[in-house]
Amino acid sequence: MDVFSPGKSxxxxxxxxxxxxxxxxxxxxxxASWSTPHPRCEVSSVLQCPSPPSIEGGSHNSQEVEVFIPGMxxxxxxxxxxxxxxxxxxxxTESGNWSLPPPQCAGGCGAPPRLSxxxxxxxxxxxTAFPVGKTVRYACRPGYSRHPTVPPALTCLSNHTWSEARAFCKRKQCRYPEAPKNGRVVVLTDLLFGSIVNYTCEEGHRLVGQSLRRCELFGADVAWSGDLPICQKVVCPAPQIQNGKISVIKHRYRYKDTVNFTCHEGFTLRGHSMAQCSANRRWHPPVPVCEQVVMCLPPPGIANxxxxxxxxxxxxxxALVHYRCKPGFVLIGNESVRCMPDGAWSRPLPRCEAGCVRPGVGNREAIGLESLYRPGDIITIECNAVNVPRGPHKSQCQPGGTWDPPLPACSRVKRCSKPPAIPHGWHSxxxxxxFAPGTSVSYSCEPGFALTGMASIHCTESGAWSHPPPVCQAVKCPLPPNITNGKLESNISDTFPYGASVSYSCNAGYSLAGNAFINCTALGTWSQPPPRCEEIRCVFPEVQGVKKATSGNTYRFGTNITLECDDGYMLEGxxxxQCQEDFxxxxxxxxxxxxxxxSGSVGLGVAAAAVLLLLGAGIIWKIISKQKQGFYHTYENYNYKTALDQITEKKCSCLA
Known part of the structure; x- marks a missing residue:
């Protein structure tokens, strides 16, 4: 296998x-890196055995082996x-010697073959040794009986092999097994010693006991193992439903029995009203529940x-209740209210206010959509195909049902029909x-689509629109940028539509800085700069009491360093x-x-220490450092994703 997925070992x-x-x-x-630390193979310190002794007329199977360790x-x-x-x-053996004596090869036959x-x-x-012509006899193993026509013996032949072992013993046979009541027995192969039979039950019954029995030894004969299983009728527990009742009450419900459920007054049934006892001793569908019914009082009235x-x-x-206003009034708010689970009607309630009647312009052939308008509504006067408004084009409904400014008159003019709709967009x-001449409409696109063409068109004096409608085209992003020492994790395709997302990951030895995901925006650009892959490097710290020859060294992720102390120093730890991913x-x-x-150095050290104590702790440290040239030996091993036999070492030292 060349590629390993996470979790493989x-x-x-x-x-x-x-x-x-x-x-x-x-x-x-x-x-995508291997767990650490990596193991290594070292020369074993145990004793080894010499090459195995040779024997005349034979050989051993380890001629190509060079090293023999205990246990081989x-x-x-x-x-x-x-x-x-x-x-x-x-x-x-553990002592580095071979267990003795080695075997010998002689004329004749060796030990006769083992027979099943x-x-x-x-x-x-x-x-273990038999001369040519020697005959040995066999006895049938338990569970087998003699074949009357085949002698139970083998003879050592002149070619130093034993004669062919014929089947002079045959397996004993068990009696045909009894079938349980309301069930049956299935013979899988035969009834001979070692064979197996299987038991099953009829529909509506379940097996109690072992489903398999084997033909086994029973004294000097053979018989079926264990006891004969039984098939019991399936029984379901009595169903229970709170705040309700069942149609048939029994102490015991058998397979395919059915019951019906009803709820007490004030409760409603959630679930199925009927259930049946199934083969797995459960009710199907599950037993329903009775939930308390919540009711609302009559809805409140509104003025006018x-x-x-x-x-x-x-x-x-x-439950929904709809409201309507009296003639001359218009409904403000939602036209309906709903009975809520807490027993109250939804809020707010609508209200009825005096409204304005749809105006007629000039010869009363003006076009309007509503028959009654709310106070504050503003309308644009639109005449029919042979009229056009003179004076103000807009008027507002005032409290009391009047229009301000007064409604204009109409004269003959050509007008435009509704502008065409566009897929994935709309117009204003x-x-x-x-639409009257001079009226403009603007087109807009849904998120993820960009407008191509004129975004705004206007109605001309000829009754036609000034330009063809624009087109909404799907927004697409370019290929996502690559990052140094990293790669894209998502499936790369030729196109990236609006909303598409890709993610990045770093190569081994690098850490991701920034957001791993970027998205294709509605503008056709990626949502943010891609992340960076920064190399993982560990700083070797200054160790108290020891100075390094080169300070401030950093090491790559996965680097193994082996530390040693010079003579006169002891390693603690x-x-x-190894440098880790978290630095x-x-x-x-x-x-x-x-x-x-x-001893000689101790005497000088003690004397020197007595004098140096007068000069201060800083001078003492300097003298001791000069007397003892202790230092670290560090062995760097950049071995992440490297086989054991390819590990290399790099040595450097640090002065104390």
């Missing part, structure tokens, strides 16, 4: 003579015409209006049927650390601690 093993240090398996992480097994076999005497295998249906008689059971509800005292949840003249070292950076010096 691989196992490592070492060649003979080497032992594994670390975890034996690694797994692929979500950031070598198998011997004899050349044609020879038979093996003794154990065919020897193994390497028979075993050697007692007199030949432990013998009335509602259309019937003469009812109560209304159920969801949807509320009008005809784990010697090998930290794991395990933490150890320290090199000064240990006790040799």
């Amino acid at each position: 691989v196992n490592y093993s070492c060649d003979p003579g080497y032992s594994l240090v670390g975890k034996s398996s690694l797994h692929c992480t979500d950031n 097994v070598v198998n011997y076999s004899c050349d044609p015409g020879f038979s093996l005497l003794g154990e065919a295998s020897i193994y390497c 249906f028979a075993e050697l008689t007692e007199e030949h059971r432990n013998q 209006g009335e509602h259309s509800s019937p003469s009812s005292d109560m209304f159920g949840v969801g 003249g949807l509320a009008k049927a005809v 784990i010697s090998q650390i 930290s070292w794991d395990p933490p950076v150890p320290a090199c601690k000064l240990t006790s010096r040799k």
